Amino acid sequence: MAGCSVGWTALSLAWSSSIPQTVDEIQRTLVYVAGAAAFLLVARRGLAVTLLGAVLGGLTGVCACALATRPFPNELSADVFGGYRLTRRARRR
Numbered sequence: 001m002a003g004c005s006v007g008w009t010a011l012s013l014a015w016s017s018s019i020p021q022t023v024d025e026i027q028r029t030l031v032y033v034a035g036a037a038a039f040l041l042v043a044r045r046g047l048a049v050t051l052l053g054a055v056l057g058g059l060t061g062v063c064a065c066a067l068a069t070r071p072f073p074n075e076l077s078a079d080v081f082g083g084y085r086l087t088r089r090a091r092r093r
Helices: 002-014 019-042 045-068
Strands: none
C-alpha cells in the first residue's frame, strides 16, 4: 500500500504545476515507506506491541498539545514570532 502511495505521488509529476515541490513530496513519501519498512524489520512479535504503544502514546501527546493551542493560543503557543496565525486574514499572492 505504501508503495502505491509512492507510485501515485511519482505519477503526479505528469500534471504537477511545481516539479520541485512534487519531487520533495516523492522523497517525503519514500522516507515514510523506509520508516515503515525499518519498523517491520526491527520489531519482533513481543516488542511490536510495546513499540506500537509507544508510538500511539507519542502521537496522542503531540495531538493533545496541538489541539490545546486552539482554545489557549497565547498561553500554550510556542510560536513567539508569528503569533496566533488564524487571527488575521491570509495574504493572497
